[in-house]
Amino acid sequence: MEREQQDEIKNAISHLIPHMDNKWFKETMEKVQASTNKKVPYFSGQIPPGIAYMGVNSHGTSYVYEIPKSKIRVKYHDVAIDDVGHPRLLAIYKLKGEKVASMKLVAVKENEPIHDLMDVYRYPYAHVFANGSVCWSGYSGFTKDTLPHIAKMFLSTSNSNHGVEGCLKLYKENEGKDFDDSKIIPFGSLEELL
Incomplete structure (x- = not known):
């Protein structure tokens, strides 16, 4: 041809x-x-360290990192609050070249295997929009090599009520406690975010 x-x-x-x-x-x-012996590659390249899941589709490649259910030290207007219960989280990144082009953060049920059709839930605290996109311009300067650390850096930044009314009250309610998964709000499947 x-x-x-x-x-x-x-x-x-x-x-x-x-x-x-x-x-x-x-x-x-x-x-x-x-009907042919010709190999058709869908993906080839280096997989970033620590990846929990990867989605490859017509919109690009998404790299998913898991943050286990835990108690995290947070800041509300630069005032530290220790041991605030967080649900199990997934951080989802898309890259443009070697740089992070988008970042989403969602909650998932504890112990469920990660797969395309799993339910995802809204991150319960501030600075994450209803579609999972984070409100933090800081991620755009990071590269593929730093993917395992970006979500933890985001979670340690100072927060306000942006996107969630009464965020301080939520922090105080969950201080020193495991997060109650029955309180997370569903909004779709992982596949929709990849």
Whole structure:
């Protein structure tokens, strides 16, 4: 096949993919792969250290890090509050080149294996929007090598009531206690965030 024909096919496919049925597309790709010996790579490259899960789709690659359910020292307007109960958390990053392009933080139920269809819940405290995106411009300066540490840095930054009314009251209610998972609010599946 000539280069010009290859470019025309690539152009046609790139315009059709957003309108295709995912199940049909997957089945078609599997049939094509079965009929040829040509290897089609979906992902190759270095996986960042400490990764708990990775999602690769048409919107890019998402790297997921787990923060176990724990008690964390937080700051409210620069005043430290020790041992505030937090649910199990997932930090989800997308990269542009080597730099972090987006960061989301969500809560998940304790002990559930991480998978695409698992339920995710709103982070219960401040500075995280309803869609899971963090309100913290600081993450944009970080690189792939620092992914395991970014969420913990975010959790240690000073907070206010931004995004959650009565955040100080929530901190005080959960000080010295394990977080009660029945209080987290569902908003979708992990797959929707990858």
